[in-house]
Amino acid sequence: MTIYSQHANRGKTQVLATYRGLDGVESKTVTSLGDPRLALPIVDALNRISAFATVPVSVHDRRGQRADYYPRKHLAALTEAAARADLLCGAHSLWYEYVCLRLHQALVDLENALVSVPDTVRRAIRSELELEEAELRAALDDFSGTSSGPETENLRCWEFAHPFVKHDDGMDTLSDETRERLDRREAGLTSEEREKAVAGLRVLVTAHSRCTGMWATLDDPSCELFAEPHDSDGFYMTVQAPEPGDDDGCWEVEVGRWEPDDPDEEYGEHSxxxxxxxxxxxxxxVPDADEVAHLLKSVEEKPLLLAQWAETPVGAALAGTTAVVTKRYDS
Structure with a gap:
């Protein structure tokens, strides 16, 4: 329910919290730092934390042609370190667990960013998270009619369907399109099948989070990761989880290559x-995130390794991995 930013003021960099207040949009200073480079990762992490905490409780869960509400159990992770492990073990729905995983990553990023700042700054940031959680919980209690304490006016205003957050995390995690696509993927699944699909999503998303740059993408966070490092001579790799509900499916690693549509054109100069x-x-x-991350790191460090892998015969392992080629598509 808050948007964070940094602002230079009198030789220091202020971390600002902006929110809807009783009299409109308001801002306050959370803390100040002497080096703007220290503020940037803190502001980025705070924006992601606020968005991942707020949006799930601000939209309807429309799976199965109904209009339910998503859980709020993830809010505890904002202030309780012990509750953060719970972000990685639920199976409510593909989208909700995807957001919880992203929230966990944002909280880890914030802790890493706070290592290099003074203790006074760390305390101020943690106090800000406590306020964010308390205000959001109070607003949700008012909205649901479950508030048991004396009626008070919240300093920060929250409105269902209109969360005041910075949505763009670079992954479209919180978009309606992503939520609806993941809802469609889990339609008709049993609870056991959904749990298996969520586990696969965590493997792909966690492995992808360890990449640097934009050369690896989650074409679908629930089932496919696509990697095409620079200078790979047109080769690319996909890591695919089985379709949800496919009991006979298995995880697959594939290496492919782009071929110019015009045979007279060379790759790199093609239209x-x-x-x-x-x-x-x-x-x-089923691979774990470390195994998938190892594949990504290998081709990031040596892009032309993909060309070498593409020559591997059936029955042999890809160089430097335990993945064995089970099919060639050019024979």
Whole structure:
């Protein structure tokens, strides 16, 4: 329910909290730092935390053609370190657990950013999170009619369907499109199948979060990660989870290559190209995030490793990995 920013003032950098107050939009100084470079990651993490905490309780859960509300259990993680582990073990829905995972990552990023700042700044930031949680809980209690304490006016105003947050985390995590797409993917799943799909989502999203740059993307956070490092000579890699509900499906790693649509054009100077899979590795077990991150790190450090992997015969492992080629698509 708050948007954070930084502002230079008298040789220092202020971290500002902006919110809807009783008399309109208001701002207050959370803390000040001497180095603006220290403020930037704090502001970024605070904005993501506020958005990931606020949006789930500000929209309807419309799965199954109903209009329910999402849980609010994630709010405890803003102030209770012990509650943060709970962000990684639920199975409410693909989208809600996706947001909880992103919230966990944002909280970790904030803790890392606070390592290099004075203790007074750390205390001020943690007090801000306590206020954010308390104000949001109070507003939700008023909204649901469950408030049991004396009636008080909240300093920060919250309105269902109109969360006052900075939405853009670079991943469209909080967009209606992402929520609706993930809702469609889990439609008709049993609770066990949903739990399995959520676990797969966590593997892909966690592995992707360890990448640097924009060369790896989550085409669909629940089932596919696409990686095309710079200078890979047109080769790319996908890591795919099985379709939700497909009991016979397995995780797969594939290496493909873009080929110019015009045979007279060279790759890199082409006007258009079509990708085609060269090799596939059906994994015998569900990988963990470390294994997927290792694949990503390997091709980030050596982009042309993808070209080497593409030459691997059936039955042999990709160099530097345990993934065995189970199919070639060019033979």
């Amino acid at each position: 258009s190209a079509t990708g085609s899979t060269v090799i596939g590795c059906a994994l015998p077990a």
